[in-house]
Amino acid sequence: MKSTLRIVALSTLLGLASLGAHAAETADLTVKGVIRPSACSITLSDDGQIDFGNIRASSLNATGGTDIGEKTGTATITCEAPTRVGLTATDDRAGTANPDANPILLGRGWSGNFFGVGSVDGKKVGAYVLYLTEPTADGASVSPSKSLDQGATWADESRYGTDSLITPQSMLVSWSPISQAAPEAYTTISQPFKIGLGVAPKSELPDLTTDIPIDGLATFTLVYL
Numbered sequence: 001m002k003s004t005l006r007i008v009a010l011s012t013l014l015g016l017a018s019l020g021a022h023a024a025e026t027a028d029l030t031v032k033g034v035i036r037p038s039a040c041s042i043t044l045s046d047d048g049q050i051d052f053g054n055i056r057a058s059s060l061n062a063t064g065g066t067d068i069g070e071k072t073g074t075a076t077i078t079c080e081a082p083t084r085v086g087l088t089a090t091d092d093r094a095g096t097a098n099p100d101a102n103p104i105l106l107g108r109g110w111s112g113n114f115f116g117v118g119s120v121d122g123k124k125v126g127a128y129v130l131y132l133t134e135p136t137a138d139g140a141s142v143s144p145s146k147s148l149d150q151g152a153t154w155a156d157e158s159r160y161g162t163d164s165l166i167t168p169q170s171m172l173v174s175w176s177p178i179s180q181a182a183p184e185a186y187t188t189i190s191q192p193f194k195i196g197l198g199v200a201p202k203s204e205l206p207d208l209t210t211d212i213p214i215d216g217l218a219t220f221t222l223v224y225l
Helices: 002-017 108-113
Strands: 040-044 066-083 085-091 126-133 143-147 163-165 172-176 186-199 218-224
Antiparallel strands (some): 126 163
């Protein structure tokens, strides 16, 4: 779609230019692409469905966020040959995370790591956090490596323990041998993860006389390094 729009815009400009006295007689066409030695795919357990079921309104805190608990899943990355690959998580409900939701007992100071779960009547329902736990690659234990500058530099996450919070949008995650920062090439990566959900204080929620949906959505995207 982007290529089509660019070609239409260019054709229009060339048509206008032909009305002048100095119309160009040549135009450059650039064709680009990358032939990769290996392709990778990603799948999520349970088709990426994380269901916290029914949450009783009476269980929610009146003036503080309520930690609802955690659910687990696994992302599996499979490549045709050993490949250096990274992963980003985009919050498709960006702008709806409530900083007072308190997922896994994390307060407002951690709200930069919160993913949104939608809003109802203009009120942000809650938030969740996504964190990675003890990955394996090609049958061996590895650790997540993180980059906040699109892969220019990397930080080894194993020094922080087994759990690693993911920041939506801005963070690139890859995998490396434990205590090493630079990513390595692997064929199969199994990355367990946890989702911790928090709901906003009752005072910040819509009218609780009707059902209020928890509607989080995130997109995992592979990035070839």
